[in-house]
Amino acid sequence: MKSAALAFALGVFLLQTQALLPDPLLWSLPALVLCLPAWRWRRWPAQLLLLIGACGLGFGWAAWRAELRLADQLDAAWEGRDIAVVGVVAGLPQDFERGVRFEFAIERRLDAEAVVPQRVQLAWYDDGATRHPVNPGERWQFAVRLKRPHGAANPGGFDYELWLLERGIRATGYVRPAPAQRLDAFVARPAYVVERLRAAVRQRFESALPAASHPWRGILTALAVGDQKAVDGELWTVFNRSGVTHAMAISGMHITLVAGLCGALLAGLWRRLPGLALRWPAQKVGVLTAALAAFGYTALAGFGVPAQRTLYMLLVAVLAMLSSRIVAPGRVLALALLVVLVVDPWAVLAPGFWLSFGVVAALLHVGAALVGAGRGWRERLRGWGTVQLAATLASLPILLLVFGQFPLVSPLANLVAIPVISLLVTPLALLAAVLPWTFLLQAAHAVLEPLMQFLIWCAAWPLWQVPAPHPAAVLLAAIGVVVCLLPRGVPGRWLGLTLLLPLLFWPAPEIPDGEARIAVLDVGQGLAVTVRTRQHLLVYDTGPRYGSDADAGQRVVVPYLRWLGATHIDRLLVTHGDADHAGGADSLRAALPVDENISSDAALGRRCAAGESWRWEGVDFAILHPADEAYADNGRRNALSCVLAVTVGGERLLLTGDIGAREETAMLARDAAALRSTVLLAPHHGAKGSSTAEFLAAVAAREVLFSVGHRNRFGHPRPEVLERHAATGARLWRTDRDGALLLTLGPAGREIAAWRQLRQRYWQGR
Template sequence: MEDAARTPLDSRIGHGVVDGCKHETRMVGIAPFGKAAALALLAGTMAGLWLPTFMAAGYLFAIAPVAGIAWWRGRRGRWMGPLLGGFVLAGLHGANALAIQLPPALEGGDFEVSGRIVDLPDHQARRTSYLFRIAQDHSQPEPLRGRLVRLSWYDDFDGSPTGRDRLRAGQEWTQQVRLKAPRGLRNPGGADSEKHALARRLVANGYVREPGAALLRRDASGLHAWRESMADQISMSIPSESGRFIRALALGDTRLLADEDWRTLRATGLVHLVAISGFHVGLVSGFFALFAGAIWWVLPSLARRLPRPTAAAIAALLGAAGYAAIAGFALPTVRTVLMIAVIAGLRIFRRRAGAFDSMALAAIVLLLADPLSVLGAGFWLSFAGVAWLVWCLPDAGRNPLRDLFSAQGVATLGLLPLSAMLFGEASIAGPLTNLLAVPWWSLVVVPLSLLGTALEAMQAGLGGWAWRAAAWCFAPSWSLFERVAQSPFSLLWLPEPRWFALPLALLGAFWLLLPRGLPGRPLAVLLWLPLLWPARNLPAPGEFELQVLDVGQGLSVLVRTSNRTLLYDAGPAAAEGFDAGERVVVPSLRALGVGQLDRVVVSHGDNDHAGGFAAVRAAFPTEDVIAPQGAGIDGSTTCVGGEEWAWDGVRFRFLHPPKYFPYLGNEASCVLRIEGDHGSVLLTGDIGDVVERDLVRRSREDPAATVAADVALIAHHGSGGSSDPSFVEATAAEMALVSSGHGNRFGHPRADVVERWRLHGARVSGTAEGGALVVHMGAEGPHLETRRASHPRAWDAARRLEQAAAGPPAGLSYRPD
């Protein structure tokens, strides 16, 4: 058995004992838990999740036995087992996560629920958001029992006994809430919140209807309550601004980090070091293993009861689990703990395995436990990072300084393709800043932060000195990194690439990291071109492209010619923290490869059109801004009906407002007509029916002021006060586009308005259903693509809503008996 314990894991598969004698059978095919099996399981999982729709459960259950038999009993075709198994598990988990979401018939309904706050509430100016686990009992609404929802509590911090400043992690409440199924915006380069909700098994989003009537049933208790109290102690112990970072490093609490902090971290490539990550968990695990090994070295008699390698493995696992608990068992930490548990288990049971074998087994365990984990970027970055380091630095440990530089170089080259594909950016300064931050923060700041937490847990007030020391060590480095981040060359934004760009770039990275002396290595850079410089597919001269971005209840339209770019409106910016300019418009422009905006038109000053302009202007400085006089847009010139210009064979003309027209809000909106060689578009802002009828009159008097267009933007998001019948008829549009928020409280677009456009021959499409709308005005005439149709996802909420039967109207009341 001692020989077996020392035999590598893969080669040991196929050994057995018969009549007390060891024999060996020749291995055919792949090991059931080896590297090839892990890759096949991952491929099957990806296939199951990235299909346009999940396969029916009946078919999946029929495939499952075949997958199990092929995996366990197969030989040459054993890879089919994990491949089919991953496909089945991913389909079942994904379909179940989608099925438990709030049914469409109950969306917009009021529910009285009781449950527990299961994370740290995020307090903002007028809103507090938090995860709420609904109680598992029969008094709760049947579709929500035991489920996880994200709630928002709206009011101001006023110190009242019923204010949201009383919300604490670990509390139990009874609240009346209004819920809807998780749904997000769909744009180029934008975050996919529906995917995130699916991975978290989030069933609904909503808000507390009557905050004053909410009832606190039990005060804060449990792990998250302890974490929040520790976070408060850190803030009181550290008067400097560094306290927010010590909270993040010690507890994984990033609530106090501002947007500017995150921008600095992204620009310097240090995001992975701030919140508690898998890297930190592995570091703490290593410290615990070394500490246990030192004790066994000092007291060798302990080895009689427990071998030192086994003790070190157990200590490593306990340290990792404890640190993950401090972080609230965030997904990256849980994934790392699971990986450490697999490696520790192999050591405890004396099963020798190489680094890649251990990684393969950890990946198999993780995918079997939660196949939806592949939807998160952390899964790919953690496994890919370890794999690159193990492959390129198999002899690490002999020269720590050289290993540090080598590891940073390998991580930069190896993870750049993934980072670019996942986040659309690459930190140029990251390799240099990590050389300083990794050893300094990880070996000095983090240990001091954890020491303070441990001392504070033993006795209140004991950990303050360690936290202050951590802040004192952290502050100088952060000042340096802030200066680095301000450089325009610190961060490279990359356009959205095609699907084949990532495998080509990974192949190029593999080629570059091959041993020195291999001929042709510089040619590997060519394989990165589809990722770093993808084709932008710009219109030809005389043609143009229209992108109506999905900004919710607002408007933002991007117009591109062959060499110029115009932005019409920038979406809303809410006081609660959502800024469509920052969260939607800017990422979309970068994903589309827009380097600068040649002109910005703000149709009028209302927040849903102009709110995001400040964020857009900060990211894309431009002096050419046009808005109605009196709209309050700093540095803008006035749009006047009759003014026109031409770009790349495309003609632009303002139709409204006329000269000396007073600013009347919606009625003063800049109306812009765009005409190319193959069609025209009319952008209408928020004008009402009075202005529409006046435009029709002027159109009849002056052919140059015509409102006729192949594509028309439905005014004021499809409200009842716009789309006058004479205006709809005069446009003669074959496409009518509407920008509105899904399930918005105004009921936009109105059903009668949509029907009016359809009766006059227009095909109506909206951002609420299709996500971002792209209209190509090419030689074949107007061609429309919606983001949801061109990038289908199995978890697409729109698909589920379209397939669902019509239910009761929104606003129904649902309370337990």
């Protein structure tokens, strides 16, 4: 059973790494045939066939589910067009800086020819001083403009398209200014009843705890109803750096705790009523109550995917106990794994999936070894230490693989945070969600105050950081964890630590002298470029600001630098002060130390000026614009963009910021020969007021890179600009189509690769 479940999981995982979606029947039918002999023949050849068949079944099942999900899509012909639809607000609305965002279940379309998915995510922007009133369960008629799922594609970055696919959201868009009409105040369906209750709880929390005097209110909301967006982005940074993120949102730990407490309370009461205890054992009553409590808490959390995984695991365990059969914990965990992947085949790509099952497996392993241990305080302390060690070791390979870092203070932070959050804050928040007593919320917030001060102190501790490790190092580390957790007395357990060493000390890829590695990151409508030599790192612009609590520095640039294993930035060059180029600067400086700041904007660093140059490990850098007279003219921000040339031997990259035709002409007049480059970052994202024919002829680039947002409102790059670049014979690359562009300049020439081609997946662009 356990081996077959793991084989099924392997098949599901392999499907999620495919560039193209295969035919499910071609895999499922042969897999079933291979599994049949195992039911009658128990020898090893049949068991091997069973494992191969289970793997094929997992592959085929995941392919079939993906085929069904992808079939519900927006017709490409209807992208960017107004569509009249009627539907229901299906999720908890989220306020943002300029409006409100919510999931919308489309019931019918008023444009008969339109082909739209069943579930979309909409933004409704403010039209004035008031915010649009939207509540879960309301039926509305909207005119919407939709587009297919699309997200940034960068090494080490978050896959937004996969996130939407897993949640069944098959298009995103916004409500048009055309008059919207609310048709029904409430649609009485179970899912919408739950969402309305969640909204009511969140509103009560907000009314009872004013944000100005209660900075931790969002944590209570997240613990009660699973609204993680109620927590400020800066607090998530604190939680990540202290290693307690799992404790600050509805996680498996909280659901299990609530279920256990409810089950234990009712079982204890049941035992004190002999008539009831004789009819049905108190133990089974407690187990069934725990299952119902877990289901209720998961519903209050909005049936989030991580909460669902925990619910399925608990339900499998409950069914095993109610069956009155002795079932090994390993079999229960294997069956839970099977159920989770049958319901959600995309779960294998979520870090939480591996953390949940990996840590639970480790705890079950050491828990079996602790059975029968003494009851003295020394034995209990030793048992607690063993459990903490098992959880830390089991999570270490996953955290380093996914996030590239591990908080050294995590054991200490969790030692304090888990009991406080689990035994005090979460129960108080849940009681406050049920009972309209404000003092419960006040008490929960008061408990959080000293804890948060402690966690802020913990967040200042250093992190163990490694670049993206090789899968072989992760596999060795996983084996090392198993060896380390072998029962006491087994010889050679220390060898497990040696297997962890390759992962803990995985080196960053070495760059030889005289070579530069450049990444034009996919940040949407903006610009962020990194240039690395053997010992130095330069960041050229930091991408746009997405909202009041998010920017490209936090969402894209920092994760990419963590993926590289970078620990500091030698020079941060922000071309000018526009938000699409400087929006992520503050987040970047907060995450990594910067040795030197350069910009045409005095508020962002010392002045960049034409004529400045430097050399790092055989790579030459030169600033070509702006000259002193450009500053004297007091021109627009775009006109003062810092232009940087990166030269390696006969290869040169020209980074141009947002310069326009006037600045191009000025540089041609100063030194046209200095502009000749093999690779050009298109000025101003391909705007019509840039990339003049004379400038392009002087540069004579063979490769042209465009940093643009998908379906951006400016229409960049403009068709006439694309035509001028194409006329030169250069190859054209675009971040909106290709994802991050990875460029290597060296003695052997140049190499360019697109991240969407290097890591192609079947859901991209669909």
